[in-house]
Amino acid sequence: MNPSTGHPVELAVEDVGYGIDGRTLLHGVDLTARPGETVGVVGPNGSGKTTLLRCVYGALRPTSGRVLLDGADAGSMGVKDRARRVAVVPQDASGTFGLTVREVVAMGRSPHKRFWEQDGPDDARRVAEALETVGAAGFADRRFDELSGGERQRALVARALVQDPGLLALDEPTNHLDIRYQLEILTLVRALPATGLLVLHDLNLAASFCDRLYVLEAGRVVASGTPGEVLTEELLSQVYGVRTRVGPHPTTGGPSVQYLPPDARGTYDGRSAGGR
Template sequence: MSASLTLTGITYETAGRTLLHGVDLDARPGETVGLVGPNGSGKTTLLRCVYGTLRPAAGRVLLDGDDLTALGPKARARRVASVPQDSPGEFELTVREIVAMGRAPHKRFWEQDSASDADAVDDALDRLSITCLADRAFPSLSGGERQRALVARALVQRPALLVLDEPTNHLDIRYQLEILGLIRALGTTSVLALHDLNLAAYYCDRIHVLKAGRVVASGTPHEVLTSELLAEVYEVAAEIAVHPVTGAPAITYLPPA
């Protein structure tokens, strides 16, 4: 299951400041689309406008042509799953219970979990390599373990659109690669914010670059990730090569002169 996402003219303002300036971007069905840009560029704010914790001052968020801002929380959650950057640790629930929460949008109030729900939870725990954590209390987990549990919850939700804000945050290299590989293999339309440009280059079909709340470049990794753009947006010198194994752009940062 996948869907097309279209953002048109997204503007967000708070406390007299404009954080997003008429952002337009899209994600095609089944694509993995990356948002990159320096800290404060608007990545998290834009994702929150997509999954509904912030309401834009102007613009539209369309999923297969339907305005997501017009949907109620439960209807939106049937179609969009999110993994935020910072996971709250105060849930007094086990990992299995946290992951099972992903089935809630598809169930009536007080409806008990079915055998198929339990199977979906078991499958997600296994795919994220956290079956051994199933009975652990969520607050007792490390940051990386919490992140994997929240990704598992999003998988169980079975959305048409998956929105992830720094999904590799707190993870060691092995789990960074496993989670990004899993996201690509799902076939779901995915939009994710990433700091690591080499990961974005390899795992994303297309990349949108944000700077000061505006999209300054969009395209494939080869089109977007150039030394000129990195100098303009990140103010760093870098050499861009083609990785001999993956064929993706490979970025080497150079020390200041």
Template structure:
């Protein structure tokens, strides 16, 4: 399977055009081989745009994306797809196909467009499905899966690309809490280098080794979750009042949000 790679962005910038809006502004981040690194920030902060620049859907207007020190812009789209796989936010794909067929699509960066699947391709598909706990889904149609099962299938498709880096945009979107926990635990335990955008700060704190906080396209904080997630930062970036404490069971910071005006409790009798 894949060997985890070191991912870096150097002064990454994306503008919509001459005189247009700057969506990502001079962002430098890194993920060490095997790390799970989270991008957090309010809506419109630039998380999805940054991820698209990393996996190649958008071409940065400034800066570089480096994988093991090599500039990805110097290679082809197929070269990039061999090294970086993505699980997109919407997850819509080939509903009429079986899960096995969808997962096999991950082999396309390693093949010429006219090449048929080989026994090795089939073995890699089986291995990826087993690795994400979805071997029994291979012959089911994608349309018939639950949200959590679809996410497992899409992670398996990414794995058969044999990437050094896995990029995920809101992988827990629209999932109930059980599947949110299962998907993030799965991703963290894959052994790949993972870069993911998350809205839920408590999940980010527990499952990510380090966090980068974006606001208005700019990097405003980075570090271990316990260093980044503070009441002060949440007030400044998200505009909310919150208490942050270390959970006694997990050792991770836990965020409790407070309403703008806390209700007065009746006096005890």
């Protein structure tokens, strides 16, 4: 299956800030993703990862800076125009109550259709192929709201695939998935012609599937580069407050992170084991 017929988008996040209720959640973030690249955003809880992704796909409007898609200001695009370029796999799905999985996946075709236009044979073929690709064909006619978390995640990935995006933005795409589907979904995302922007918690998955990483801490980019450049013991101690050993993966040669227990004093690199 070749789910994307559009060209991969070049993404540029320029000095993006976001604040609400007197709190600043993003501070002048710069990020780029070249066409066809898979870029990961990592960092501890509350670091601004999801806020940044929402600014990229348009759920939030930055309070400063701008997001460019192929050099065009995304903030000036209409909802439908932006949806033709960017597909999103969110952590939760609204507007799906009572719909079957097949109907939820078919929603991904709506940016390419007039509001009165019905689905045709080509749409049905794309939906069926996407369902098969993510391993969701067996529950295509079940109600989406009755699915397990992992089944929902696979359906949302399928919906994004049929959208034919140039940029695929995924917020924790492996959340709720067992190991097999974690690997299959990320392998699929990496193989797509679309540009990929992924928020991930699992640093070893990020190292294996991303070309470059951006590390956020308290709404700021504190490191960026290849996984080998970014995932160091020093940085993980600084940002996450944990002791690690980082060495080459025996198969890929990329960085592999092993987490160590507290030292003899019950601390993680000088911080108490109870927290930061």
